[in-house]
Amino acid sequence: MSGPNARTITGDEYFYGHKACAGCGGALAVRIALKVLGKNAVAVLPAGCMSAVGFNFPNLCFANNAIISTFAGTASMMTGIEAGLKARGLSDYTVVGFAGDGGTADIGLQALSGCIDRNDDVIYICYDNEAYMNTGTQKSSLTPFGASTTTTPAGSVVRGNIREKKNLLEIVAAHGIPYAATASIGYLDDYMMKVKKASLIKGTKFIHVLAPCPTGWGAQTDMTVELAKKAVDTGLWRLAEYENGEFRLNRDITDPDGIRGYLRSQKRFAHLTDEDISHIVESRDARWGRSLP
Amino acid sequence: MTKAFVSGNEAFAQGIRLARPAVVSAYPITPQTVVVERLSEMVADGELDSNFIHVESEHSAMSCAIGASAAGVRVFTATSSQGLLYMAECLPYAAGGRFPIVMMNADRSVALPWNIYGDQSDSLSQISSGWIQFYAMNAQEALDMAIMSYRIAEDHRVSTPFMVNLDGFNLTHTYENVDVPDQEQVDSFLPPYSTTNKIDLEKPVNMGFTAGPAYNVLFKMSEHMGMLNARDVVPPVEDEFMRIFGRRYSGMVEGHLLEDAELVIVTLGCVSGLCMDVADRLREDGVKAGVLRIRYMRPFPDREVQSALLNAKAVCVLEKDVSFGNAGVVFSEIKSALYGSGCSCAICNRIAGLGGRDISFDDILAIFEELENRPTDVGFIGGSAS
Numbered sequence: 001m002s003g004p005n006a007r008t009i010t011g012d013e014y015f016y017g018h019k020a021c022a023g024c025g026g027a028l029a030v031r032i033a034l035k036v037l038g039k040n041a042v043a044v045l046p047a048g049c050m051s052a053v054g055f056n057f058p059n060l061c062f063a064n065n066a067i068i069s070t071f072a073g074t075a076s077m078m079t080g081i082e083a084g085l086k087a088r089g090l091s092d093y094t095v096v097g098f099a100g101d102g103g104t105a106d107i108g109l110q111a112l113s114g115c116i117d118r119n120d121d122v123i124y125i126c127y128d129n130e131a132y133m134n135t136g137t138q139k140s141s142l143t144p145f146g147a148s149t150t151t152t153p154a155g156s157v158v159r160g161n162i163r164e165k166k167n168l169l170e171i172v173a174a175h176g177i178p179y180a181a182t183a184s185i186g187y188l189d190d191y192m193m194k195v196k197k198a199s200l201i202k203g204t205k206f207i208h209v210l211a212p213c214p215t216g217w218g219a220q221t222d223m224t225v226e227l228a229k230k231a232v233d234t235g236l237w238r239l240a241e242y243e244n245g246e247f248r249l250n251r252d253i254t255d256p257d258g259i260r261g262y263l264r265s266q267k268r269f270a271h272l273t274d275e276d277i278s279h280i281v282e283s284r285d286a287r288w289g290r291s292l293p
Numbered sequence: 294m295t296k297a298f299v300s301g302n303e304a305f306a307q308g309i310r311l312a313r314p315a316v317v318s319a320y321p322i323t324p325q326t327v328v329v330e331r332l333s334e335m336v337a338d339g340e341l342d343s344n345f346i347h348v349e350s351e352h353s354a355m356s357c358a359i360g361a362s363a364a365g366v367r368v369f370t371a372t373s374s375q376g377l378l379y380m381a382e383c384l385p386y387a388a389g390g391r392f393p394i395v396m397m398n399a400d401r402s403v404a405l406p407w408n409i410y411g412d413q414s415d416s417l418s419q420i421s422s423g424w425i426q427f428y429a430m431n432a433q434e435a436l437d438m439a440i441m442s443y444r445i446a447e448d449h450r451v452s453t454p455f456m457v458n459l460d461g462f463n464l465t466h467t468y469e470n471v472d473v474p475d476q477e478q479v480d481s482f483l484p485p486y487s488t489t490n491k492i493d494l495e496k497p498v499n500m501g502f503t504a505g506p507a508y509n510v511l512f513k514m515s516e517h518m519g520m521l522n523a524r525d526v527v528p529p530v531e532d533e534f535m536r537i538f539g540r541r542y543s544g545m546v547e548g549h550l551l552e553d554a555e556l557v558i559v560t561l562g563c564v565s566g567l568c569m570d571v572a573d574r575l576r577e578d579g580v581k582a583g584v585l586r587i588r589y590m591r592p593f594p595d596r597e598v599q600s601a602l603l604n605a606k607a608v609c610v611l612e613k614d615v616s617f618g619n620a621g622v623v624f625s626e627i628k629s630a631l632y633g634s635g636c637s638c639a640i641c642n643r644i645a646g647l648g649g650r651d652i653s654f655d656d657i658l659a660i661f662e663e664l665e666n667r668p669t670d671v672g673f674i675g676g677s678a679s
Binding site: 042055061064065077079081090110 | 493
């Protein structure tokens with residue numbers, strides 16, 4: 001399908017005037033999704049970065065209806081809102097959730113699972129900045145191997161996070177969800193197409209969008225989009241869809257040797273040894289089911 | 294109106310059916326299960342036009358209820374004990390958002406030790422959560438409160454969630470004869486929910502926001518005032534209820550033989566009825582016994598307590614909970630209300646019925662006998678295994 005793109009997307013802003021950090025990938029993910037969904041999007045955001053930067057009374061930054069949920073309750077509040085608006089006889093709206101990696105893959109996973117199980121007609125978007133950034137960069141279950149966070153510091157004995165990133169797409173897909181996808185703010189056309197597609201499908205939709213955080217990753221603030229591209233190009237992050245019971249890859253690896261450069265441009269990976277980097281390359285190859293040079 | 298022989302849970306479900314919530318979110322827990330089972334049957338049989346949502350936890354039950362209320366519709370949920378505590382984060386959330394959700398809580402013991410039977414430890418641990426708290430005495434009152442609670446909670450001066458507490462098993466599972474009102478009567482008493490505190494596609498709103506130190510007090514004060522306003526809303530709502538349904542309720546508290554009572558038991562929930570029977574019996578012997586039943590723990594009926602106990606000589610607060618390291622929660626509140634009120638009574642605390650232990654006629658008789666000696670201690674009934 002031909003999705004929305006830079007030429008056709010609306011000039012209207014729905015998430016504006018917030019106080020997110022310079023170069024915030026999460027803010028871009030929210031802003032762009034709302035441009036695709038339009039003014040009748042009803043947004044639910046749990047306690048986390050985007051609610052912290054957008055809802056400081058009296059500076060309320062959403063031009064569409066928006067509400068903060070409890071940290072664990074994004075999906076269940078979406079369920080209630082969807083049921084309530086339907087009961088009012090309304091139909092021209094989209095209930096959309098924006099939760100971070102911790103809010104989705106850790107504390108919010110139970111509610112998300114319940115929501116998918118009920119097949120509630122909502123779009124759940126996880127903006128993944130790979131740690132609890134709002135509280136100052138603590139490890140979540142979507143923090144990648146090797147990353148130094150304030151709770152997985154690069155010490156002399158343990159060098160950062162020792163666990164691999166949880167495979168959230170497959171967890172969600174295992175519910176038999178109507179539509180799930182991964183995306184990256186480095187490839188906005190692809191992301192916008194997926195948000196648009198999700199808005200046209202009945203039932204629960206899930207989009208997991210990689211959204212770099214210069215503050216937490218220790219990167220230049222003008223590198224956010226570049227990092228989000230590189231993660232895809234090197235195969236560390238995949239653009240994929242799950243639909244009608246099948247997975248589909250949307251983009252192949254184009255820069256198989258770029259992993260070292262990607263890692264070295266971020267302070268969170270500064271301590272990694274050659275051995276660690278080899279492990280990351282091997283993990284990437286294993287995930288893709290092939291060995292790359 | 295029809296007559297029905299039903300349990301407290303079933304009576305409450307009948308009341309909720311008549312209140313027509315658009316959304317019911319529910320997660321099962323003993324001894325609340327029957328109320329949500331009956332509601333799901335009513336939805337399945339088309340007797341209740343409601344979206345029954347099978348949430349995956351109590352936290353989600355309340356989170357979902359908040360979402361539905363924010364969407365502008367009437368909503369119901371029910372829980373008990375561990376479930377109430379699991380959703381505890383969402384209780385002040387609903388109250389702070391001024392969402393007039395009605396929840397039935399089947400009062401039950403809190404683990405550890407595990408115990409499924411009734412006491413009031415669960416709800417009394419949450420009296421500062423911003424919810425109106427009501428304690429029902431019998432199935433008829435439970436049914437009537439299922440209807441009246443929405444009128445009070447949704448009043449624009451109040452806009453506060455409402456928890457109706459039914460003693461687990463003693464009330465939830467005891468069968469009684471009740472009058473079930475007709476739908477037309479209820480519709481004339483309880484109009485559809487109408488609010489401006491809702492998601493609006495024409496005029497979008499930002500809800501559930503952050504308020505820093507500069508504004509926080511304003512919101513909290515407003516929440517406090519809303520809850521206090523319920524004290525003024527309850528009497529006219531009960532008057533109207535009397536006119537339409539013919540049943541009279543007594544406001545924030547219910548006094549029994551208090552006009553000249555010297556020895557008074559203050560209590561709440563279904564054990565109140567037994568206390569009143571014992572007081573009646575003692576009156577036959579010329580003992581000036583009386584009972585003060587706390588119907589609302591929040592907002593707290595301090596003025597009613599002060600005037601009801603003004604001439605009492607000795608008072609015992611009998612309750613099914615303990616705030617470890619201090620005393621019963623209700624005892625502390627009553628004592629606090631009496632300070633400076635001119636009441637010179639001796640006041641003691643008897644903690645009883647924990648984990649469903651029976652409170653017998655003789656137990657209550659013994660309390661009244663003890664009151665002759667004007668005790669002031671905190672004591673347990675049933676502290677030795679038997």
